[in-house]
Amino acid sequence: MKEHDETEVEANASKRFDVELFIVHPTLDPLEISMALGLDAKFAHRVGEQRKTPNGTLLSGTYQDTRWRYSRRHETPDQWFVGKIAELIDCIEPHKAFLKELRSTGGKTCLILQFLGDGYFGDEIPQAILARLIDLEVGFGIECFCDPSAAGEMKNIQVIDGGLNCTFSVFQATEEEFALLFPEPRQDIQYAEDLALLPRQEEVEAALGWIWQRPIRKQDALGIHGTLFYELERYKTYYRAKREDAVDPSAVNQARRRLFGTG
Numbered sequence: 001m002k003e004h005d006e007t008e009v010e011a012n013a014s015k016r017f018d019v020e021l022f023i024v025h026p027t028l029d030p031l032e033i034s035m036a037l038g039l040d041a042k043f044a045h046r047v048g049e050q051r052k053t054p055n056g057t058l059l060s061g062t063y064q065d066t067r068w069r070y071s072r073r074h075e076t077p078d079q080w081f082v083g084k085i086a087e088l089i090d091c092i093e094p095h096k097a098f099l100k101e102l103r104s105t106g107g108k109t110c111l112i113l114q115f116l117g118d119g120y121f122g123d124e125i126p127q128a129i130l131a132r133l134i135d136l137e138v139g140f141g142i143e144c145f146c147d148p149s150a151a152g153e154m155k156n157i158q159v160i161d162g163g164l165n166c167t168f169s170v171f172q173a174t175e176e177e178f179a180l181l182f183p184e185p186r187q188d189i190q191y192a193e194d195l196a197l198l199p200r201q202e203e204v205e206a207a208l209g210w211i212w213q214r215p216i217r218k219q220d221a222l223g224i225h226g227t228l229f230y231e232l233e234r235y236k237t238y239y240r241a242k243r244e245d246a247v248d249p250s251a252v253n254q255a256r257r258r259l260f261g262t263g
Helices: 028-035 081-103 129-136 175-181 192-197 200-213 233-239 255-260
Strands: 015-025 043-044 050-052 058-062 066-076 110-114 138-142 154-161 168-175 190-191 226-230
Touching: 015 028, 015 081, 028 043, 028 066, 028 081, 028 226, 058 192, 066 081, 081 110, 081 129, 154 175, 168 175, 168 200, 175 200, 175 226, 190 192, 190 233, 192 200, 192 226
Parallel strands: 110 138, 154 226, 190 226
Antiparallel strands: 015 066, 015 110, 043 066, 050 058, 154 168
16 A cells, blocks of 8 residues: 555546445434434435335335435545545544444444545555444445446436326436346336335445436437336336337337337
């Protein structure tokens, strides 16, 4: 590991990273967590509430636990991040008793360092910092997001809902995010109501949150890789296999049947 005075920094190159506190608990109300820590959640839902997407569309089922996430965004021209980890620990350390109570009642708390794909980061987390987390009974996690648009690795998803004001908007997803939402081989149709049935629910919800932040103009979209229907489960009659090429032949014309090899 290089010492701080040896780093080579590009002039005026600002890079972003987040330091977050993530809490999962079987029974607590998110408002109780916010009040106890004196922090406002970036994202929260309560156990037993109706599931919904980041844009507010309701999904089937209810949340099985309470989830609460606080986030701080930082920008830097260099590679160092450990000081900002220490700052968040300073903020939560006075609430040590509450954090320990969370764990003793079935909850878990994790401090998350989140890199957003802006460039190189490198730092050393001292043992003293790790010891403070252990004393608080708080885990440490790392989340990394690449810059997929620079590598040309994006999938385009068109979103169609039942509202009269639907704009049929197109959003971009990474290969990994697309695979989470369209997990079956050759699948290019998905229903929002079925997202709750997918495995790795925490990752699915995170992927949706990032996808909504990547709209693309239709004229700039080089193809549509998947269609996501909201409140339109009636289309399951035609797309039972969740693939456009497996559509009911009665729903398409002869040219499309030839295209799909169905007639």
